Amino acid sequence: MNIVCIGxxxxxxxxxxxxxxxxxxxxxxxxxxxxxxxxxxxxxxxSDATMDxxxxxxxxxxxxxxxxxxxxxxxELHFKGEVIRSGGHGFVGIGRKKLLNILQARCEQxxxxxxxxxxxxxxxxxxxxxxxxxxxxxxxxxxxxxQDVFKPELVVRPNRYIWLGTHKLxxxxxxxxxxxxxxxxxxxIYKFDENxxxxxxxxxxxxxxxxxxxxxxxxxxxxxxxxLFANNLQGAxxxxxxxxxxxxxxxxxxxxxxDQWWLRNDHGSHVVLMGDAVHxxxxxxxxxxxxxxxxxxxxxRLFKEMGDAPAHIGEVLTRYQALRSxxxxxxxxxxxxxxxxxxxxxxxxxxxxxxxxxxYSMLTRSQRIxxxxxxxxxxxxxxxxxxxxAERDGLTVDAVSHPPPPMLxxxxxxxxxxxxxxxxxxxxxxxxxxxxxxxxxxxxxGARAVGGAAMVMVEMTSPTMALGYDGRIxxxxxxxxxxxxxxxxxxxxDFVHAQSDAKIGLQLGHSGPKGSTQLxxxxxxxxxxxxxxxxxxxxxxxxxxxxxxxxxxxxxxxDALRDAFVAxxxxxxxxxxxxxxxxxxxGYLLASxxxxxxxxxxxxxxGSLENRCRYPLxxxxxxxxxxxxxxxxxxxxxxxxxxPGGNTPADALxxxxxxxxxxxxxxxxxxxxxxxxxxxxxxxxxxxxxADRIRNEAGIATMAVGAISEADHANSIIAAGRADLCxxxxxxxxxxxxxxxxxxxxxxQAIHWPQPYLSxxxxxxxxxxxxxxxxxxxxxxxxxxxxxxxxxxx
Numbered sequence: 001m002n003i004v005c006i007g008x009x010x011x012x013x014x015x016x017x018x019x020x021x022x023x024x025x026x027x028x029x030x031x032x033x034x035x036x037x038x039x040x041x042x043x044x045x046x047s048d049a050t051m052d053x054x055x056x057x058x059x060x061x062x063x064x065x066x067x068x069x070x071x072x073x074x075x076e077l078h079f080k081g082e083v084i085r086s087g088g089h090g091f092v093g094i095g096r097k098k099l100l101n102i103l104q105a106r107c108e109q110x111x112x113x114x115x116x117x118x119x120x121x122x123x124x125x126x127x128x129x130x131x132x133x134x135x136x137x138x139x140x141x142x143x144x145x146x147q148d149v150f151k152p153e154l155v156v157r158p159n160r161y162i163w164l165g166t167h168k169l170x171x172x173x174x175x176x177x178x179x180x181x182x183x184x185x186x187x188x189i190y191k192f193d194e195n196x197x198x199x200x201x202x203x204x205x206x207x208x209x210x211x212x213x214x215x216x217x218x219x220x221x222x223x224x225x226x227x228l229f230a231n232n233l234q235g236a237x238x239x240x241x242x243x244x245x246x247x248x249x250x251x252x253x254x255x256x257x258x259d260q261w262w263l264r265n266d267h268g269s270h271v272v273l274m275g276d277a278v279h280x281x282x283x284x285x286x287x288x289x290x291x292x293x294x295x296x297x298x299x300x301r302l303f304k305e306m307g308d309a310p311a312h313i314g315e316v317l318t319r320y321q322a323l324r325s326x327x328x329x330x331x332x333x334x335x336x337x338x339x340x341x342x343x344x345x346x347x348x349x350x351x352x353x354x355x356x357x358x359x360y361s362m363l364t365r366s367q368r369i370x371x372x373x374x375x376x377x378x379x380x381x382x383x384x385x386x387x388x389x390a391e392r393d394g395l396t397v398d399a400v401s402h403p404p405p406p407m408l409x410x411x412x413x414x415x416x417x418x419x420x421x422x423x424x425x426x427x428x429x430x431x432x433x434x435x436x437x438x439x440x441x442x443x444x445x446g447a448r449a450v451g452g453a454a455m456v457m458v459e460m461t462s463p464t465m466a467l468g469y470d471g472r473i474x475x476x477x478x479x480x481x482x483x484x485x486x487x488x489x490x491x492x493x494d495f496v497h498a499q500s501d502a503k504i505g506l507q508l509g510h511s512g513p514k515g516s517t518q519l520x521x522x523x524x525x526x527x528x529x530x531x532x533x534x535x536x537x538x539x540x541x542x543x544x545x546x547x548x549x550x551x552x553x554x555x556x557x558x559d560a561l562r563d564a565f566v567a568x569x570x571x572x573x574x575x576x577x578x579x580x581x582x583x584x585x586x587g588y589l590l591a592s593x594x595x596x597x598x599x600x601x602x603x604x605x606x607g608s609l610e611n612r613c614r615y616p617l618x619x620x621x622x623x624x625x626x627x628x629x630x631x632x633x634x635x636x637x638x639x640x641x642x643x644p645g646g647n648t649p650a651d652a653l654x655x656x657x658x659x660x661x662x663x664x665x666x667x668x669x670x671x672x673x674x675x676x677x678x679x680x681x682x683x684x685x686x687x688x689x690x691a692d693r694i695r696n697e698a699g700i701a702t703m704a705v706g707a708i709s710e711a712d713h714a715n716s717i718i719a720a721g722r723a724d725l726c727x728x729x730x731x732x733x734x735x736x737x738x739x740x741x742x743x744x745x746x747x748x749q750a751i752h753w754p755q756p757y758l759s760x761x762x763x764x765x766x767x768x769x770x771x772x773x774x775x776x777x778x779x780x781x782x783x784x785x786x787x788x789x790x791x792x793x794x
Contacts, residue, residue, distance in 0.1 A: 008032030011275030043192025088377030435479030452739030509583025
């Protein structure tokens with residue numbers, strides 16, 4: 001093949017040398033606009049895993065890089081006068097110029113043609129090429145030329161950063177945080193050769209502007225940073241190698257993401273984007289070079305596997321995009337999470353978190369590193385942090401005992417203490433008769449109460465079946481408006497209190513426009529085939545085309561419904577419930593007031609967000625006044641409508657603040673389901689960032705919910721301060737003792753098992769320990785084999 005690589009960065013050079021090594025008959029040219037062996041930038045970072053990949057694909061290049069790189073395992077934080085260090089993280093740092101020089105020399109050694117000081121403005125300049133690699137960077141001319149095909153999405157982020165260097169040497173990947181009168185700055189620091197360190201300074205736009213850095217020259221900006229970090233620099237100077245740049249030396253990061261990665265041009269050449277031209281990842285996890293190198297490896301691998309003749313190019317590129325785009329997106333998403341953490345940490349975490357928790361939050365910012373992954377990296381540091389959490393939460397842990405996992409620490413709100421942080425979500429059972437819960441609910445809730453969770457929540461219960469508007473979702477849903485319904489609930493509450501150390505809570509809510517529908521295992525959210533009852537909502541907006549049009553509630557009806565909520569609140573207290581939650585989410589009646597997609601009122605209950613929350617707040621305040629002062633109340637909200645024109649996470653923050661002012665203790669943070677047009681972006685713990693923002697910006701406790709399915713998830717959420725409680729739903733449907741079993745997997749004894757189950761507990765712990773020992777031995781054997789293979793290669 002005749003191959004042209006436009007752009008002599010890591011992607012283009014590494015692909016060129018890999019393909020030339022694979023088949024010396026290929027005619028490969030790299031076109032670079034800079035001079036020979038000349039480049040800009042300080043150090044670049046990639047992981048040990050990427051280095052392992054490079055050793056496998058080209059041991060010669062890997063060996064040269066290893067001689068020049070700086071390797072470190074530690075991350076060090078300087079924050080609020082404390083220095084915290086954690087190991088086992090595994091990074092490689094190398095000067096960008098040195099890396100490219102090694103790749104250039106290797107290309108020449110293999111017979112790749114390098115053409116310097118040449119601008120390639122178009123792929124049409126190479127009509128004889130079979131394959132053109134457009135690795136021409138973030139401002140790719142080739143991508144721009146064919147943007148109608150590539151469909152790039154370019155998102156410019158708000159933080160400002162300046163890429164500097166220093167001759168002060170650091171022996172860890174170091175993060176500095178300094179507060180000024182206008183806000184926080186952070187520095188990302190890593191050594192990349194024997195006498196030079198990368199020193200990136202970053203801050204939010206408003207902080208940058210407040211300090212007048214938009215008007216500062218490059219030298220003035222450097223002087224500002226030297227003064228800001230003077231205590232750490234200890235006289236060392238900061239340097240720039242960006243004198244060639246015009247204007248401000250402070251930059252904004254641009255996230256690049258393309259729908260299409262390749263095309264066939266008018267000359268019949270196949271053109272494929274690679275590296276920063278097709279995807280960028282924020283420097284917060286140091287993944288740009290990793291992406292570029294692994295792009296080159298994957299495309300080479302596919303040519304080796306599928307054939308490297310011109311006839312196979314289209315097929316190879318189709319497969320390449322299908323495979324590589326998924327992996328690249330995973331890394332981009334992780335980098336996005338890390339980037340957002342640094343964008344908001346000043347306002348969200350710096351002022352409220354103590355240094356140990358801030359360190360944990362920073363280490364897990366990308367959500368790729370979990371609690372147990374941290375244990376693998378640095379068990380000593382993590383155990384020390386777990387001890388700090390336990391002692392903060394009032395537990396006494398002696399010096400020789402292992403501290404409990406974060407999810408098993410207690411949580412106190414008002415006069416109630418939950419034994420741990422796990423809540424069984426309110427999950428509809430559709431087994432009530434005339435609103436009365438029965439034996440099914442006794443078994444369902446009772447089994448989960450003895451299963452280790454701190455609290456079980458009863459499914460959404462209507463305050464009324466009367467008033468003209470039955471508030472049940474389905475005919476199988478419970479209600480609480482008469483003595484029979486109250487007595488049935490009391491029977492279950494009494495069992496939970498007598499036979500377990502769990503608490504039990506009730507979620508009150510009115511179905512509104514989503515009522516009179518079929519049971520969950522039938523056609524969910526669809527109307528009953530017959531016998532439908534009238535519906536009510538904030539406005540006459542149906543949930544779906546097949547659903548009834550609800551009546552808009554009048555003021556008198558709103559008063560009657562508020563009073564029904566208050567009456568049900570009193571009955572809940574009389575039944576002995578420990579906790580009460582008001583359901584204001586998922587498109588039900590109160591949610592229909594809050595969302596602009598369903599509230600079209602023109603009175604004082606419509607329009608602005610404050611007006612839309614007015615009636616739900618009226619209901620909540622009335623309930624809070626009727627509910628005992630020493631018992632907690634929470635509110636479930638939809639923190640994101642996931643639909644154009646709907647509520648956003650910023651709106652959710654204001655909603656939470658309004659309920660906090662009304663006396664709410666905990667915000668139960670869910671999302672979506674307010675409209676059938678919602679298009680949520682699912683993933684593990686996908687709603688936790690909403691809980692995180694509300695907790696740390698509104699200053700109210702939160703309950704995270706949604707795709708929390710492992711102890712590792714819950715421990716990460718609690719330890720990082722992203723939420724105070726974790727509501728676990730579907731896993732508890734599959735396993736009533738989910739909390740006990742997840743704790744057993746951790747081999748932690750910090751949980752109470754019911755006495756009749758103790759022999760089963762002991763057997764489970766023994767079996768899990770045995771399986772872990774076998775797995776650990778297999779891992780050790782594999783790691784020893786890899787280490788020996790690397791030694792032989794070296």
